[in-house]
Amino acid sequence: MSVKLIVDSGSDLPKDTLDKYDIDLVSLIVHLEGQDYFDRDTIDSQTVYDAMRNGAAPKTAQATPDTFYDIFKKYSDEGRPVIYLAFSSELSGTYQSATIAKQQLEDEHSDPEIYIIDTRAASMGHGLIAYHLAEAIENGGSVQDILDTANFYVNHMVHIFTVDDLEYLKRGGRVSKAQAFVGGMLKIKPLLHVEDGKLIPLEKVRGSKKVVGRMVDLAGERGESLDEQTIAITHGDDEDTANMLAEKLKEAYNPKEIIIHQIGSAIGAHAGPGTIALFFLDDLQK
Template sequence: MNVQIIADSACDLPNSIIEQYGIKRVPITVHLNDTDYLDAETIDPKQVYDAMRDGKAPKTSQVSPQTFKDLFEAYAQAGQSCIYLAFSSELSGTYQTAKMMQQEVLEQYPDFNLHIMDTHCASLGYGLVVLEAAKMAQSNHSLDTILEVATYYKDHVEHIFTVDDLEYLKRGGRVSKTAAFVGTMLKIKPLLHVEDGKLIPLEKIRGSKKVLNRMVDIMKERGEDFSQQTIAISHGDDVKRAEQLSTIIQNTFQPKEIIIHTIGSAIGAHSGPGTIALFFLNKPMK
């Protein structure tokens, strides 16, 4: 490949896609039970979700500066052009760390062609950006063309998601203790989306069955031409509901492809078990 695509593990892409398209994945660290794990490498998401169900509160930390420096130096020495597509800077400091290390490495290797892009995306919304860039790279498109496509995707990918229990958002400071208690008692399911890389509450739905249909309604309101799209659904250890959502979408829109995958340990440590997230382009690229 002319261009190496780099992503961090918050993209939540399945290993099969990572390997198929030669994506270099950099792991975020997950702290659980006084042990540090590497997301997508040394810990399974189910371990995190089971621990959260048992009342544990896993933490995460961004990719270390040294990890980025070692990686960038290795590609610089090999003369390999790279694009690092980063997890939203509004949700992690990983993008800023990568930018700092880029500056250091370029001082030593001024001819190194390294571009770093803040996708403002998360989970498989981020994954769709990475996947499209990796497809372009594998077909040996130019770096500028790949950047143009990645920019379009990051600007047009929608994130619509719900959590099963407001308790997990409360732990992460997303809602107050009172709101979490009342929401749980009334079986209220919050719908959220991502705007400029930030998690923004959208509306509240009473009853989990209504949530999936409302997600599809929002998809209809915001998107178009799904027959040419790859749709992504990620879930917090709840493949049954993810497949229910997939069936509704398949019957309603007949998209080109639907990817379903578990939300990884890094994102899942904050969203919790039972999360269901839907990703699509609001305007497909022509």
């Protein structure tokens, strides 16, 4: 039977992509103003961004092993191979929850075919890996071919992003209180990327317009054959800047496709409103 692809809501995959490729979504948990919600199920990102602008400090939690047990068992009982693409294990415990559930099923059943892949990615970096993998599954590749494809995209996905307010990263321990204060005073926009699944400061740019231009430049410096790629942009309730970035990328590199999507509640709770993120590959699978 065909491989079943599962992602979590840290992937920020648009609903039409989930529906088109029949990808199952596991929700991360968002804690806001005394209540727990399931990302993209019982809460939407707009609610989270509006609350943050009004001073709320949402927190998040990983999906539980029980959640993964139920979904893995459903498809294992049908005899379907399962591939779960996990939000970076350096940023969430959700990968570990899935691993616990897989172990439990292996203890109860003989050799369920469950593969858990740490994407070492976030937002549409994670989502683009799933997008490419879904196409490989649709094209009828063997399980091993699909796993090899996943490994390629995990190793070649580039993240470049900036946040509107360093205060949100300060809350999550990504920058110090002093850095957040000075950055805000000087209107410094930090650029960050992802290495081995971790958020790493890249450089600082002064001013919002300059940071968009620098993101375009970095795409050219780090990307490979951008005109042949599907590129993704995600934003924290700032569609205008996302569209501006997309237009500049089209002018500079004419990508095959650009996907624009709002960052979900789970990642938005840490990055904050005004975040802009860009995702592309530094190599192409020929």
